[in-house]
Amino acid sequence: MTALERQIQGGESATVEFLAAAESFDAVLETVVAFLNTRGGYVYIGVEDDGQIIGVPDAEKEASSIYSRLQEAISPKALFSVAADTAQGKAIVVVEVPGAKDTPFVADGTLFLRKGARTVRATGEDLQSLLQSRSVETERWERRGSPVLTVEDLDRKELDRMVQEARTNQRFVFRNPEEPEAVLIDLGMWTRGMLTHASDICFGARPAIRHPQARLRAFAFESDKGGNYIDQADISGPVVQVIEQAHAFITRNSPLTAQFSSTSLKRRDQLAYPAEAIREGLVNSLAHRDYAAFSSGATVTLYPDRLEIWNSGSLPKGWKEDRLRHNHPSLPSNPDIAHVLFIRGLMERIGRGTIKIIEACRAAGIPAPRWKVDDAGITLVLFSRASNQAPDAKLNERQVLLLETLVPEQKISSAEYAERFAKGVVERQARRDLIELEDADLLRREGKGKATVYMRTQREWKP
Numbered sequence: 001m002t003a004l005e006r007q008i009q010g011g012e013s014a015t016v017e018f019l020a021a022a023e024s025f026d027a028v029l030e031t032v033v034a035f036l037n038t039r040g041g042y043v044y045i046g047v048e049d050d051g052q053i054i055g056v057p058d059a060e061k062e063a064s065s066i067y068s069r070l071q072e073a074i075s076p077k078a079l080f081s082v083a084a085d086t087a088q089g090k091a092i093v094v095v096e097v098p099g100a101k102d103t104p105f106v107a108d109g110t111l112f113l114r115k116g117a118r119t120v121r122a123t124g125e126d127l128q129s130l131l132q133s134r135s136v137e138t139e140r141w142e143r144r145g146s147p148v149l150t151v152e153d154l155d156r157k158e159l160d161r162m163v164q165e166a167r168t169n170q171r172f173v174f175r176n177p178e179e180p181e182a183v184l185i186d187l188g189m190w191t192r193g194m195l196t197h198a199s200d201i202c203f204g205a206r207p208a209i210r211h212p213q214a215r216l217r218a219f220a221f222e223s224d225k226g227g228n229y230i231d232q233a234d235i236s237g238p239v240v241q242v243i244e245q246a247h248a249f250i251t252r253n254s255p256l257t258a259q260f261s262s263t264s265l266k267r268r269d270q271l272a273y274p275a276e277a278i279r280e281g282l283v284n285s286l287a288h289r290d291y292a293a294f295s296s297g298a299t300v301t302l303y304p305d306r307l308e309i310w311n312s313g314s315l316p317k318g319w320k321e322d323r324l325r326h327n328h329p330s331l332p333s334n335p336d337i338a339h340v341l342f343i344r345g346l347m348e349r350i351g352r353g354t355i356k357i358i359e360a361c362r363a364a365g366i367p368a369p370r371w372k373v374d375d376a377g378i379t380l381v382l383f384s385r386a387s388n389q390a391p392d393a394k395l396n397e398r399q400v401l402l403l404e405t406l407v408p409e410q411k412i413s414s415a416e417y418a419e420r421f422a423k424g425v426v427e428r429q430a431r432r433d434l435i436e437l438e439d440a441d442l443l444r445r446e447g448k449g450k451a452t453v454y455m456r457t458q459r460e461w462k463p
């Protein structure tokens with residue numbers, strides 16, 4: 001069962017809406033606006049109210065049409081994605097909406113909110129509450145004007161490439177694409193007569209002159225424990241170039257692994273890490289990091305057995321690392337920067353970056369990625385393709401007995417685990433046992449609430 005199918009199985013909620021037919025455009029529009037005004041969510045088109053997947057004819061065409069119509073109908077311009085996907089072998093359309101910070105959003109002049117599992121028209125009191133919350137919210141760093149930045153400081157070729165890519169992939173329509181000032185206004189990067197910090201990060205020829213923290217530092221060590229490094233780089237420039245250069249650094253310093261096919265005698269060399277996982281990790285790091293403090297930053301550290309990508313960001317309030325392994329609404333820390341990455345095709349699906357990293361690692365047969373969160377920031381850890389075993393994990397006797405009992409694809413509920421393997425242990429510790437096994441990619445969680453089960457993966461583990 002895919003992550004998409006697992007979320008559909010969980011049913012409608014404050015962040016999930018099912019619609020049977022693509023013809024229900026008004027319902028799509030109202031729900032997308034409601035998600036934008038609250039905390040984001042997903043609209044699944046081609047799914048009945050009870051979760052039955054019926055599919056959508058010509059889903060690719062419908063997705064393109066819905067995206068264009070939403071762009072025209074929603075004000076102000078917003079970040080979201082619409083794409084065709086497959087669930088239970090049937091084509092559906094998925095609209096992924098991050099929670100936005102520039103509320104209120106309206107659909108053809110009408111404001112909608114998400115209350116529980118329902119989309120409702122906002123009252124005057126709701127509107128007043130939204131406006132009040134926005135008025136007290138501190139202006140985010142990327143939207144602040146930069147008094148020393150001028151259009152001449154921007155990389156015009158980078159700006160032109162973005163406009164051309166938007167024209168090709170139809171992810172944004174600029175009213176006057178030939179005029180840099182007009183393009184930046186459409187992107188929300190020109191405010192009170194000044195260019196914003198986001199425009200510097202995205203298009204500045206030398207943004208590190210004004211924002212030293214915008215640099216990305218990269219190191220490749222010869223030992224798993226650090227010590228001497230074999231390569232290092234200090235990378236700066238427009239954010240897309242930073243991503244490209246960091247990806248090149250990782251590629252040239254990653255060991256190759258040899259694989260042989262059962263149908264061929266020729267050896268096939270592969271990089272230690274899936275390219276998609278590297279790209280998504282870098283994009284997430286630079287889109288969600290904290291740019292405000294001079295002490296902030298982003299770092300790529302390559303060891304023989306693992307790759308670590310760190311950024312000085314933080315998770316939304318109340319979130320833990322576990323949330324990143326499952327479908328979750330996105331709340332971009334820097335929506336303007338994220339929007340440019342989306343327009344340029346580097347951020348394919350909003351809010352799915354962590355899921356795509358997990359799926360890429362799973363498809364490559366390497367250990368599941370890990371996220372570590374502390375006061376300093378967020379670190380993504382990717383493990384080398386050379387290992388097909390789970391990362392080192394200190395397992396207790398209960399966990400070891402479970403792994404010795406289950407075979408791959410066999411499932412167990414938390415209640416069954418507590419009854420068979422964790423008698424005499426408090427409920428909280430029993431749950432922690434299962435979460436630790438999930439962290440090591442030895443178990444995979446499926447379902448939601450009381451229907452949650454844990455499935456034994458194919459990942460090998462040796463005591």
